[in-house]
Amino acid sequence: xxxxxxxxxxxxxxxxxxxxxxxxxxxxxxxxxxxxxxxxxxxxxxxxxxxxxxxxxxxxxxxxxxxxxxxxxxxxxxxxxxxxxxxxxxxxxxxxxxxxxxxxxxxxxxxxxxxxxxxxxxxxxxxxxxxxxxxxxxxxxxxxxxxxxxxxxxxxxxxxxxxxxxxxxxxxxxxxxxxxxxxxxxxxxxxxxxxxxxxxxxxxxxxxxxxxxxxxxxxxxxxxxxxxxxxxxxxxxxxxxxxxxxxxxxxxxxxxxxxxxxxxxxxxxxxxxxxxxxxxxxxxxxxxxxxxxxxxxxxxxxxxxxxxx
Amino acid sequence: xxxxxxxxxxxxxxxxxxxxxxxxxxxxxxxxxxxxxxxxxxxxxxxxxxxxxxxxxxxxxxxxxxxxxxxxxxxxxxxxxxxxxxxxxxxxxxxxxxxxxxxxxxxxxxxxxxxxxxxxxxxxxxxxxxxxxxxxxxxxxxxxxxxxxxxxxxxxxxxxxxxxxxxxxxxxxxxxxxxxxxxxxxxxxxxxxxxxxxxxxxxxxxxxxxxxxxxxxxxxxxxxxxxxxxxxxxxxxxxxxxxxxxxxxxxxxxxxxxxxxxxxxxxxxxxxxxxxxxxxxxxxxxxxxxxxxxxxxxxxxxxxxxxxxxxxxxxxxxxxxxxxxxxxxxxxxxxxxxxxxxxxxxxxxxxxxxxxxxxxx
Numbered sequence: 244x245x246x247x248x249x250x251x252x253x254x255x256x257x258x259x260x261x262x263x264x265x266x267x268x269x270x271x272x273x274x275x276x277x278x279x280x281x282x283x284x285x286x287x288x289x290x291x292x293x294x295x296x297x298x299x300x301x302x303x304x305x306x307x308x309x310x311x312x313x314x315x316x317x318x319x320x321x322x323x324x325x326x327x328x329x330x331x332x333x334x335x336x337x338x339x340x341x342x343x344x345x346x347x348x349x350x351x352x353x354x355x356x357x358x359x360x361x362x363x364x365x366x367x368x369x370x371x372x373x374x375x376x377x378x379x380x381x382x383x384x385x386x387x388x389x390x391x392x393x394x395x396x397x398x399x400x401x402x403x404x405x406x407x408x409x410x411x412x413x414x415x416x417x418x419x420x421x422x423x424x425x426x427x428x429x430x431x432x433x434x435x436x437x438x439x440x441x442x443x444x445x446x447x448x449x450x451x452x453x454x455x456x457x458x459x460x461x462x463x464x465x466x467x468x469x470x471x472x473x474x475x476x477x478x479x480x481x482x483x484x485x486x487x488x489x490x491x492x493x494x495x496x497x498x499x500x501x502x503x504x505x506x507x508x509x510x511x512x513x514x515x516x517x518x519x520x521x522x523x524x525x526x527x528x529x530x531x532x533x534x535x536x537x538x539x540x541x542x543x544x545x546x547x548x549x550x551x552x
Numbered sequence: 553x554x555x556x557x558x559x560x561x562x563x564x565x566x567x568x569x570x571x572x573x574x575x576x577x578x579x580x581x582x583x584x585x586x587x588x589x590x591x592x593x594x595x596x597x598x599x600x601x602x603x604x605x606x607x608x609x610x611x612x613x614x615x616x617x618x619x620x621x622x623x624x625x626x627x628x629x630x631x632x633x634x635x636x637x638x639x640x641x642x643x644x645x646x647x648x649x650x651x652x653x654x655x656x657x658x659x660x661x662x663x664x665x666x667x668x669x670x671x672x673x674x675x676x677x678x679x680x681x682x683x684x685x686x687x688x689x690x691x692x693x694x695x696x697x698x699x700x701x702x703x704x705x706x707x708x709x710x711x712x713x714x715x716x717x718x719x720x721x722x723x724x725x726x727x728x729x730x731x732x733x734x735x736x737x738x739x740x741x742x743x744x745x746x747x748x749x750x751x752x753x754x755x756x757x758x759x760x761x762x763x764x765x766x767x768x769x770x771x772x773x774x775x776x777x778x779x780x781x782x783x784x785x786x787x788x789x790x791x792x793x794x795x796x797x798x799x800x801x802x803x804x805x806x807x808x809x810x811x812x813x814x815x816x817x818x819x820x821x822x823x824x825x826x827x828x829x830x831x832x833x834x835x836x837x838x839x840x841x842x843x844x845x846x847x848x849x850x851x852x853x854x855x856x857x858x859x860x861x862x863x864x865x866x867x868x869x870x871x872x873x874x875x876x877x878x879x880x881x882x883x884x885x886x887x888x889x890x891x892x893x894x895x896x897x898x899x900x901x902x903x904x905x906x907x908x909x910x911x912x913x
Contacts, residue, residue: 283704327892330555331899336638336704338895340842345888351881467712474705513720520709527706531699549557
């Protein structure tokens, strides 16, 4: 077993690509949860984003249009969730599950005529000289544009949530919707926007899977990533930059599979495939023992809000 | 425009019974529009999905065989959901029960029990199935009760783990050596297979578990203190704690009932319907049962009816694939639409909707 620097870089590149969809979806869900809305439908919005994104990109032969379609599809699904939970104050957990079930069905319907088709993956950045640097060139200057966008998104959301007035309002709504309402803050409108943002991000994360990660569509290709993104939000204590750390951790775990295979470690592939899910559980357990969860969760998270006019 | 909710002055049992029915009708209408967009006649589709399965004896049996696991699982879920515990991993508990119970069926294969007779195998398998489901449900339950870890995420993650675990077992240690390398196990002996209820049919003894579970659950909810405790812990946890109820014990019990029934459904499916263990033993029963639970408004009798309705869509969906070349995923999408309609109708049975034009608040 030798440690070739080139190989290490290749592994790190895979870690980053595996982390990117998790990060995008988690940051979107984080905003929604900071506003007090728990949308468990991330997996459903993600898979619809993947199917729609691929379909649109294939038909128009444009990755960009595919991405936009994926974002819109996620947001459309989120608007159904918003109607149920904000308009009708329905149970958020059940509504999120409904969204996941609906999303799987709709995505498979959209994707059914695209099974087995391939596209060229989304383009990677190439800066002559920089991208060819040994060790770090490909890792820092040679990713696809989703990766850079995900980092920008994380930074922007972190800044906006913590440093701007509207970010503060959103957090206030998530911590105590009744006080917000009595101060004249439009609670439901803010939550609607937060939910739509979360849906758009989940759709984007999905389209990343079908346009860049594996440039084809296959049913159930999200494989629980939406749920892992939900766990990431808890892991991150509802803070964007910590979501980045968590996403890289999970990206690393899912890459272990590849690494172990190349090293020829005799472990059944099913056990390696189960690692991300087991890690999620382990991480949630460790977090709860340290008990930063209770202190950090938005106080109104998951509680329906019915304005008394 | 804004939507306002106005609480209805009085609860109405009739409205609560009618709300899932209305939801089903709306979902069917939406389904009809989708079918029309896909270029098929909605009326023919309705015939294939909802009428034909009910008019043939063969498909009536198929409905019962499909409804049985859905009802068993959903009755268990009702205990969890009423106690405000979100066990969404019934699919994993189903697999755990099917695997542990099925394991005994594999051990006793080919008359390995002949010295002592085979009468005990089926009961033992059923018990192992229940135990498997309970043990698997205890993981999220104990994490929730003692460490306050979200049961939603852990129970769901364990579904993936169970699926992969079963896949490994059937491709690895449990594979039939004479199976031409197919990922299947040996077939169960008749002593390990739930008997078919009548000659030439598909209805097996396990189908009867569902109505029995419904009756017992209905009695538990309406006549026992435990049923009352579950409801109280869910609706007002503070009052329950003040009343001296042990909410941890109730949570563990609700999870155990839920996991046990899902495990029983799993072993009944393996022993009664499949007859061996395969890499996949469930077409998503554990998730569809969530819809059944809500369609039945978390009441055992309602769940019984809801399970039959969902089973009709499963059977009708299979027919529609052949008769109308409609994709099978349409059924899944329809089930999602149905759950959304059910949740919306549930709110509307308690609140009046007021639409106001003008500023949003």
